[in-house]
Amino acid sequence: MPRSRRSRRTLTVVVLVVLSLTIISVDLNGRTHGLTSGVKSVANTLFSPIRGVVVDILSPIGNFFAGSLHYGSLQAENEKLQATVGKMRAEQTEKAFQNAQLSKLMALQNLPYLQSLSTITAQSINQDNSNFTSTITIDKGRSAGVDVGMPVVAAGGLAGQVIQSFHNSAVVQLVNDGLSKVGVTSTNGVVTGTVDGQGPEESMTLDQVMPLTTLQKGEIVYTSGLDASEFPAGIPVARIDKFHTTPGAVQETITVSPEADLSQTLSYVDVVQWTPPP
Amino acid sequence: MDPATVSLRVALRLAVVILILLLVQSTVMLSIRIDGVHPDIVWLLPITAALLDGPETGAIVGFWSGLAFDLILPTPMGLSALVGCLLGYSVGAAANAADRRATWLTPVAALLGSVAADMLFAVLGAIFGQQQMVQINFFALFFVIAASSLILVLPVKRMMRWALLPDGDRRSMVSASSTDGRSW
Numbered sequence: 259m260p261r262s263r264r265s266r267r268t269l270t271v272v273v274l275v276v277l278s279l280t281i282i283s284v285d286l287n288g289r290t291h292g293l294t295s296g297v298k299s300v301a302n303t304l305f306s307p308i309r310g311v312v313v314d315i316l317s318p319i320g321n322f323f324a325g326s327l328h329y330g331s332l333q334a335e336n337e338k339l340q341a342t343v344g345k346m347r348a349e350q351t352e353k354a355f356q357n358a359q360l361s362k363l364m365a366l367q368n369l370p371y372l373q374s375l376s377t378i379t380a381q382s383i384n385q386d387n388s389n390f391t392s393t394i395t396i397d398k399g400r401s402a403g404v405d406v407g408m409p410v411v412a413a414g415g416l417a418g419q420v421i422q423s424f425h426n427s428a429v430v431q432l433v434n435d436g437l438s439k440v441g442v443t444s445t446n447g448v449v450t451g452t453v454d455g456q457g458p459e460e461s462m463t464l465d466q467v468m469p470l471t472t473l474q475k476g477e478i479v480y481t482s483g484l485d486a487s488e489f490p491a492g493i494p495v496a497r498i499d500k501f502h503t504t505p506g507a508v509q510e511t512i513t514v515s516p517e518a519d520l521s522q523t524l525s526y527v528d529v530v531q532w533t534p535p536p
Numbered sequence: 537m538d539p540a541t542v543s544l545r546v547a548l549r550l551a552v553v554i555l556i557l558l559l560v561q562s563t564v565m566l567s568i569r570i571d572g573v574h575p576d577i578v579w580l581l582p583i584t585a586a587l588l589d590g591p592e593t594g595a596i597v598g599f600w601s602g603l604a605f606d607l608i609l610p611t612p613m614g615l616s617a618l619v620g621c622l623l624g625y626s627v628g629a630a631a632n633a634a635d636r637r638a639t640w641l642t643p644v645a646a647l648l649g650s651v652a653a654d655m656l657f658a659v660l661g662a663i664f665g666q667q668q669m670v671q672i673n674f675f676a677l678f679f680v681i682a683a684s685s686l687i688l689v690l691p692v693k694r695m696m697r698w699a700l701l702p703d704g705d706r707r708s709m710v711s712a713s714s715t716d717g718r719s720w
Binding site for chain 2: 266267271277298302392429431457460
């Protein structure tokens with residue numbers, strides 16, 4: 259192989275590698291991240307309508323085959339859901355008075371309370387774009403008031419947090435993502451720690467809980483809303499599955515599962531219009 | 537034909553192929569899940585480009601296709617571009633050492649290349665602070681990626697041939713001599 263051609267190949271690859279590393283550096287640097295975020299935003303704004311057309315064309319075909327294959331189970335699931343909706347409506351009516359009382363108490367303690375915050379209902383249009391992250395893409399973005407950092411709740415509890423917001427869509431990092439960390443507390447305040455995501459296939463852990471803390475299996479932990487917290491207080495996050503104290507350890511070993519059902523495809527979620535205090 | 541015209545034509549066709557694969561990836565592939573893992577067809581672009589036109593073209597196609605995919609991924613921007621570039625160059629260099637007419641070359645390059653690219657993607661992601669990228673079920677990931685790459689490599693190669701070698705023109709994207717004069 260002529261030497262000049264080999265040199266040119268090497269030069270091309272070196273230039274491309276350096277260019278890639280530069281883009282990664284720009285993206286990961288907090289001060290210049292806005293640049294790559296802006297490019298992604300423009301690209302997503304342009305790409306989303308094209309993708310939407312393809313989905314509109316392909317969905318009926320896919321749904322037809324899926325529906326015909328699972329008609330019986332879908333009918334049973336529908337009946338079960340209708341029964342659940344009826345039960346929840348009854349409970350909601352009963353709890354209206356209690357909620358009003360609780361809102362007053364929370365206001366007295368100067369704590370943000372989810373039900374006093376406005377929410378934006380959004381539909382999940384994509385789940386896990388990458389095999390390496392636990393995220394969903396929703397169909398509401400900056401134009402609807404969805405901004406980076408806003409908490410996202412689903413049936414049951416906290417689903418995650420908005421990490422990227424484009425014009426008409428946004429990316430939500432789910433609580434089981436490996437980079438997710440949520441400050442939590444129990445109802446009686448005995449347990450205070452951080453729920454750490456360990457990846458979509460792994461159980462979440464509750465960290466920074468002192469050894470020999472009194473714990474109960476099935477106990478629910480809520481967002482703590484402490485100073486500089488990224489979430490308002492009182493959103494159910496996870497339920498304690500297992501715990502044990504390892505001799506000599508500086509913290510309890512606790513495994514938890516998310517209160518929001520992340521195993522199913524999240525069809526609809528609520529984005530809470532709340533941003534962390536500066 | 538004027539080389540500049542060929543390059544522009546090739547670039548446009550490449551852009552079309554990348555867009556088609558981007559759409560297929562973000563619609564059809566995302567709906568196919570085995571043990572929570574979906575196929576990644578992005579790596580087939582640099583692999584097939586490198587097999588058809590050598591390491592330099594493989595690296596260039598890998599960079600641009602990776603950058604395009606980075607725009608829709610929540611992972612750091614530029615990571616797919618970096619992996620795609622290294623993948624394209626490595627496959628092209630390895631293919632230069634082998635007999636390009638061998639029938640086993642394309643499926644083996646697709647299988648090994650895709651799995652290696654995903655592994656590199658996860659490791660580099662972790663190095664760049666995305667520790668969650670190594671906290672996944674790699675067994676399921678490699679199985680799904682390997683199987684999907686084996687199935688889809690031939691259609692993608694056909695599309696890449698259409699993009700890089702318009703009307704049977706064997707002129708390379710980067711230069712007429714970069715493929716060492718070997719036949720495809």
